[in-house]
Amino acid sequence: MTAERWQQVKAIFNAACELAPAERAALLAANCADDEELYRQVELLLAADEQEGDFMNRPLLAVPTADANLELEEGQPEFETGRMISHYRVERQLGVGGMGVVYLARDTKLGRPVALKLLLSRLTSDTNRVRRFQQEARAASALNHPNILTIYEVGQTPEQAGGAYFIATEFIDGQTLRARMASGGMRLGAALDLLIGTADALAAAHEAGIVHRDIKPENIMLRRDGIVKVLDFGLAKLAENAAQPPGASFARVTTQPGVVMGTVNYMSPEQARGLEVESQSDLFSLGVVMYELLTGRAPFVGATSADVVAALIGGEPRPLSRYAPELPGALQEIVGRALAKAVEHRYQTAREMGDEIKRLKDELEFDARLQGRASGFSDGAAILSMTVGAATNAVSGTTFTTRNLAERSTARFAALRDIRRRHGKRLATVLVALGLAIAGAVFGRQWFLSPGEAIDSIAVLPFANASDDPQMQYLPDGLTESLIGSLSKLPRLKVTASNTVFIYKGRQVDPRQVGKSLQVRAVLIGRVQRQGERLVINAELVDAADGSRLWGEKYQCPLTDIMVVQEEIAREISVGLRLRLSDDERRRLAKRYTENHAAHQLYSKGRYFYLQSTQESLQKALDLFNEAIALDSRYALAHAGVADVYAELSGQYWPPDQAMRLAKQAALTAVALDEALPEAHYALAMVKWWGDWDWAGAEREFQRALELDSNFSTALAHYALFLAYQERFDEALRAARRAVELDPLSAHSNNKLTYVFLFARQYDRAIEQCRETIDLNPSGAWVSWAHGGLGRTLSYLNRHEEAIAELEEAARLNRHDATLSFLGYAYAAAGRHDQARQILRELKTQATRRRVSPIYIARIYLGLGDREQAIRWLHKSYDEHSDHALSLRVDPIYDSLRSDPRFSEMARGIGLPP
Numbered sequence: 035m036t037a038e039r040w041q042q043v044k045a046i047f048n049a050a051c052e053l054a055p056a057e058r059a060a061l062l063a064a065n066c067a068d069d070e071e072l073y074r075q076v077e078l079l080l081a082a083d084e085q086e087g088d089f090m091n092r093p094l095l096a097v098p099t100a101d102a103n104l105e106l107e108e109g110q111p112e113f114e115t116g117r118m119i120s121h122y123r124v125e126r127q128l129g130v131g132g133m134g135v136v137y138l139a140r141d142t143k144l145g146r147p148v149a150l151k152l153l154l155s156r157l158t159s160d161t162n163r164v165r166r167f168q169q170e171a172r173a174a175s176a177l178n179h180p181n182i183l184t185i186y187e188v189g190q191t192p193e194q195a196g197g198a199y200f201i202a203t204e205f206i207d208g209q210t211l212r213a214r215m216a217s218g219g220m221r222l223g224a225a226l227d228l229l230i231g232t233a234d235a236l237a238a239a240h241e242a243g244i245v246h247r248d249i250k251p252e253n254i255m256l257r258r259d260g261i262v263k264v265l266d267f268g269l270a271k272l273a274e275n276a277a278q279p280p281g282a283s284f285a286r287v288t289t290q291p292g293v294v295m296g297t298v299n300y301m302s303p304e305q306a307r308g309l310e311v312e313s314q315s316d317l318f319s320l321g322v323v324m325y326e327l328l329t330g331r332a333p334f335v336g337a338t339s340a341d342v343v344a345a346l347i348g349g350e351p352r353p354l355s356r357y358a359p360e361l362p363g364a365l366q367e368i369v370g371r372a373l374a375k376a377v378e379h380r381y382q383t384a385r386e387m388g389d390e391i392k393r394l395k396d397e398l399e400f401d402a403r404l405q406g407r408a409s410g411f412s413d414g415a416a417i418l419s420m421t422v423g424a425a426t427n428a429v430s431g432t433t434f435t436t437r438n439l440a441e442r443s444t445a446r447f448a449a450l451r452d453i454r455r456r457h458g459k460r461l462a463t464v465l466v467a468l469g470l471a472i473a474g475a476v477f478g479r480q481w482f483l484s485p486g487e488a489i490d491s492i493a494v495l496p497f498a499n500a501s502d503d504p505q506m507q508y509l510p511d512g513l514t515e516s517l518i519g520s521l522s523k524l525p526r527l528k529v530t531a532s533n534t535v536f537i538y539k540g541r542q543v544d545p546r547q548v549g550k551s552l553q554v555r556a557v558l559i560g561r562v563q564r565q566g567e568r569l570v571i572n573a574e575l576v577d578a579a580d581g582s583r584l585w586g587e588k589y590q591c592p593l594t595d596i597m598v599v600q601e602e603i604a605r606e607i608s609v610g611l612r613l614r615l616s617d618d619e620r621r622r623l624a625k626r627y628t629e630n631h632a633a634h635q636l637y638s639k640g641r642y643f644y645l646q647s648t649q650e651s652l653q654k655a656l657d658l659f660n661e662a663i664a665l666d667s668r669y670a671l672a673h674a675g676v677a678d679v680y681a682e683l684s685g686q687y688w689p690p691d692q693a694m695r696l697a698k699q700a701a702l703t704a705v706a707l708d709e710a711l712p713e714a715h716y717a718l719a720m721v722k723w724w725g726d727w728d729w730a731g732a733e734r735e736f737q738r739a740l741e742l743d744s745n746f747s748t749a750l751a752h753y754a755l756f757l758a759y760q761e762r763f764d765e766a767l768r769a770a771r772r773a774v775e776l777d778p779l780s781a782h783s784n785n786k787l788t789y790v791f792l793f794a795r796q797y798d799r800a801i802e803q804c805r806e807t808i809d810l811n812p813s814g815a816w817v818s819w820a821h822g823g824l825g826r827t828l829s830y831l832n833r834h835e836e837a838i839a840e841l842e843e844a845a846r847l848n849r850h851d852a853t854l855s856f857l858g859y860a861y862a863a864a865g866r867h868d869q870a871r872q873i874l875r876e877l878k879t880q881a882t883r884r885r886v887s888p889i890y891i892a893r894i895y896l897g898l899g900d901r902e903q904a905i906r907w908l909h910k911s912y913d914e915h916s917d918h919a920l921s922l923r924v925d926p927i928y929d930s931l932r933s934d935p936r937f938s939e940m941a942r943g944i945g946l947p948p
Contacts, residue, residue: 231262233388249319321372512638533780549578694725724917818847834864855890862897
């Protein structure tokens with residue numbers, strides 16, 4: 035199929051899509067005449083469109099072909115599954131379209147899916163045009179914004195593979211706005227969010243000097259998680275250069291009845307006239323999209339494309355109220371200004387237009403809170419939940435008509451705008467006073483009628499998952515962790531760490547008993563239920579002394595507002611605890627680490643998998659943290675998460691040099707983005723300690739992390755071990771005991787205290803600590819490490835049979851390489867050499883299939899008394915700069931090697947002072 039033939043097929047298809055199915059036959063008969071092949075191709079596309087939903091206008095990265103034999107043009111290269119294009123491995127063809135063929139591919143360097151667009155030869159046959167396109171594409175690829183499709187690379191296949199130009203972009207799992215509108219409309223709140231995201235994307239592009247030129251529903255995608263992505267920056271310019279002479283309009287105009295070529299419906303008047311376009315042209319196009327999204331109809335229509343152009347240049351669209359009388363009048367003002375014919379009468383920047391839409395949504399939400407608190411029913415919430423862009427619009431679940439709601443809400447919005455115009459900055463004071471009045475009404479009873487000292491300790495128990503879907507567990511877990519993280523930033527408040535509170539997950543508990551066990555004055559309990567795209571969150575703060583209710587609230591909000599709810603709960607807890615916060619503490623409590631809801635959700639999922647601490651879960655966590663960063667490159671907390679994962683993978687699952695290099699890059703980025711983030715300094719401390727063997731640098735970072743968050747139990751536990759490795763045992767014990775105080779039921783913190791006792795040669799206290807840890811949570815996920823620590827200590831005391839029993843139990847619970855290595859050592863030390871060698875063979879066999887730390891092999895050779903092999907394998911761990919070698923100075927297992935000069939050299943080489 036030639037390019038001209040394809041344009042003919044596409045034009046008739048587009049025209050047919052504008053008609054009802056019953057009216058399409060006449061159009062096909064009139065336009066295809068005796069051309070049976072043309073009729074067949076259009077009919078195939080229409081059938082695919084009905085089956086797949088908006089087939090033709092879905093972006094190339096998601097669209098399937100209607101016919102496996104359909105080709106865009108002769109000579110266009112095709113690539114089979116498994117074929118390498120640069121460092122991208124083709125997995126399958128996703129579709130074809132007006133720009134070329136698109137494949138789903140795998141980036142073999144970074145291990146991520148990409149959409150690979152192989153551009154049409156006719157678009158890249160002219161070297162000057164290619165050069166201009168590459169300049170445009172480079173500029174577009176520099177756009178780093180969560181609402182803009184990320185361009186990874188623009189390249190060319192080798193000559194022998196056709197020399198085709200390709201664009202590698204992120205792969206989007208979702209649907210276009212066109213498909214979304216065709217599926218039955220959207221809630222007004224979601225529609226406004228989409229328009230805000232699109233305006234934000236255009237603002238970022240315009241501020242970088244890039245005009246899109248082809249804003250339309252096909253170039254706006256909604257991911258499954260609700261994130262908006264604007265596609266194809268730079269590609270419109272390429273198509274424009276290829277199709278038209280300089281100065282001509284991108285979309286061609288034809289007088290053929292019923293056929294509209296290209297995207298003329300979304301042009302600005304100046305673009306339709308072939309004039310030079312500026313950023314305001316994109317805003318006109320966004321206004322057209324907005325009109326269609328809200329009403330389900332295009333603002334400018336005509337029998338031919340020429341008629342459409344005439345309407346664009348000289349006509350006026352019907353008011354929104356003609357099709358959607360329930361919408362607030364403020365929307366008409368925004369749409370009307372965006373669609374102004376004269377450029378100077380439009381919004382002058384996308385940011386200005388986006389801010390106006392945000393302001394309207396804020397007013398709706400403010401009205402929702404104000405009315406909802408007062409009467410239990412909110413006009414604003416009802417309007418935000420109405421469906422727009424469908425044939426009928428209604429607010430379900432209420433007996434009020436949307437017209438009445440709109441009239442009342444519009445009057446309030448007008449009053450609010452009038453206050454803003456007349457009082458300017460004083461509006462903020464008015465709203466703050468109103469907010470304080472509401473807060474006083476809600477919380478005044480506890481504040482004024484229950485005088486007394488501030489409550490200085492709290493445990494946030496895991497929020498229960500009240501949804502049917504266990505896949506949604508990350509939501510309540512993420513909310514729990516986020517609240518613990520926020521409250522931990524308050525230095526005068528003791529907050530029980532997450533490792534301990536998650537022991538109570540899924541259990542019915544008495545808050546009074548929890549308070550007694552954890553030594554806290556207050557307990558927060560709650561539940562989260564997901565209902566479609568909304569959340570219902572119940573939270574209650576209980577006085578652990580007598581079980582009385584200090585505060586409670588029920589929140590119903592869109593999924594996208596979970597960060598807002600989290601902040602509100604944290605603020606209200608501080609009131610319920612009678613805390614007098616300084617300005618700095620209020621800022622810490624209100625700190626939001628990202629404004630991107632989807633990035634926050636991805637980070638929460640990542641933490642959920644990170645805490646499971648298996649190789650598979652760590653890889654999932656890494657992928658999720660990186661996805662969060664792709665949405666918000668300045669999300670410091672996600673960068674710190676990436677560093678944490680690489681640090682955990684290092685030595686155990688990945689070669690240390692590879693893992694720690696990546697961990698260091700992520701940790702430095704996190705600190706650079708947010709110097710006041712304790713998680714970033716903790717990540718950098720681990721990198722400097724485990725990766726660089728920079729003891730002084732690591733200590734500075736540990737201390738900075740703990741200065742920023744004195745409740746940071748994980749950092750305290752690792753800092754205790756860091757001090758013990760340097761034989762600073764008194765300091766190490768203080769840090770480890772503080773970690774256990776914050777995280778009393780955590781095997782992680784308790785095990786670190788065990789190792790401090792062990793390395794200080796306080797064996798009796800190490801044994802006692804291990805047994806206490808096992809008694810605390812005998813079925814916990816980390817209890818195997820307590821059994822392992824107990825067996826290890828007993829082995830050093832030559833209590834071999836007891837040691838073997840504990841280590842066999844540890845291996846039964848978790849057959850980890852580290853546990854097996856100590857079990858092999860214990861077998862050998864007890865004279866059971868056959869069993870020791872059996873484990874040695876098992877580990878060596880595993881090492882042929884995956885990474886096994888050399889130090890695990892060295893330990894068994896130590897038990898067998900083979901000094902040469904022990905030194906040899908130990909040196910391998912030392913040479914690869916593994917953190918497993920850092921305990922050489924203090925671990926009793928190496929006592930038999932201390933007189934060997936080779937061992938002494940390694941002990942000095944780990945960087946500790948003599």
